[in-house]
Amino acid sequence: MRFPMTTWLLALLAFGAHAAEPDRRIAITIDDLPWQRMDKTPAADLPLRHAQLMAQLKQAGVPVVGFVNEGKLEIDGQVQPARVAMLRDWREAGYELGNHTHGHLDLHAVGLPAFQQDILDGERTLRPLLAERGQVPRWFRHPYLRAGRTPEERAALSAFLDQQGYRIAPVTVDNGEWVWAFAYANVLDGQPDTPARAATLERLKRGYLPYMLNKVDYYERQSQALLGYALPQVWLLHANELNAVAYADLVAGVQRRGYRVVTLDEAMRDPAYARGEDGYNGRYGPSWLHRWAMAEKKPKDFYAGEPEVPGWVLQLAGVASE
Template structure:
């Protein structure tokens, strides 16, 4: 009898595993070489960059970084030490893509200026990648703003395709930048006291579950919209907060059953063939929400998304995500 019970238990276990979603996630990190290059104390940038790179190597998973070449420059001149920060990513085995030169808002500047800024954003990147036997192939829209009309989106997509770029979407969107601004404000502006250390730790401890809750939320959105767990694309930035939290974020999604995969692998899912269709507003929502709005989903479908707490907004000195 005990053997029968053991067999039934094993069969139940196998059945449970067989119904588990195939959870995969690609990690993308924007605003390289450093998100707040203009406001971070100059003497601190290199050390914080090294701290982030150490966590990237510790996590041991693929990631794709997206470069704003304007952040390489001072008065229009590329700074060798900033260019070396990008080289560190490539030496470590990570891929780099184009995020425009000046982090422009397509909806503010229009297609012509935006296309010019994309090309300006590869003047350093393209020869840098060539030294590693690579070419730039991924493009990420700043602010995730992809065009106010179907015609603008199509024109931009044709331009990018003509320059051998693929659009890197975002499905797990979040208010990570708010947490990061709060963390940097406290780190750079408050005196080095136990109180500051406590606030920084409170931010780090709050940030990690917030980000993981966002992953959970968008997995549920994927299941509701598509009927399966889409290989997700997660948005992060190169900043002080991720320089202390990145490895914990990766281990957190891994504990949830996710495999961290390349952007290339995630993009093989046919759902991404939809592109950025479905949303014509001024903002830049998750691609999952774009598709949902394109299908006419409203109201309750979007309920339950985690929000940045008010105390974090106040520390970041912003009104909303």
């Protein structure tokens, strides 16, 4: 059977378009386990909210690495078995657990020796918990993504982590997710249970999803501009009330964009990650893609166009900026 030339041409164009599609992969990491704002969450509500988040993780059905702040396991310095059980739920569900320090300290504020001790204090419960299943903590995530203000400080910290058996978990898709989550929690816990509160919570969820997906789009463009291809991204999220109702939709949204959710190990096989943390010497903690761009001395307009948290969300969160 013969097909008109136009049919073959359209088929060829369609094949070319398909072949040109980037290989979109993303690893998901969730910080501040067992719960982001542990000290502000009503104790009676915590078990249900944790269960909701675990259900969302199960529904999404993709790999995750969770990063633990051991200080959140304690009350007045005493480890609480119920909070350790929250971590055990993550482990039993098959998710890997990493070290996010004990007290979520700012390296740039406390200095390297105190920070190194906080890393060691951050595995006093985590290491034996994982040993129950023949596992060890392998990944480390910097609080606030602050990795050192000088090349020497970054190198010293990296060497210390390597000695302790850790790999640094970078973040390429940085975002203001924590602002949306603070806003959601403030409304959930600070307003009476009325239709108005329900409407605000729904508005926050509906705004959060496109904001986060637009961030993924932005950093894909940054990757293409800097590296010439779609880097396997590393996405930063937190264990909180908002993701306890929105996480599965968030994962579905990124999958609709053509992304495969992969393990952190797979993402980190990309050679770009060998660049490490160098490139940024300021007080904050930008995306690794932007660190690398700074190392290449990209002009200021390279960083333009990043989605921002709307003012009404900042107001509900009670913060001035992200």
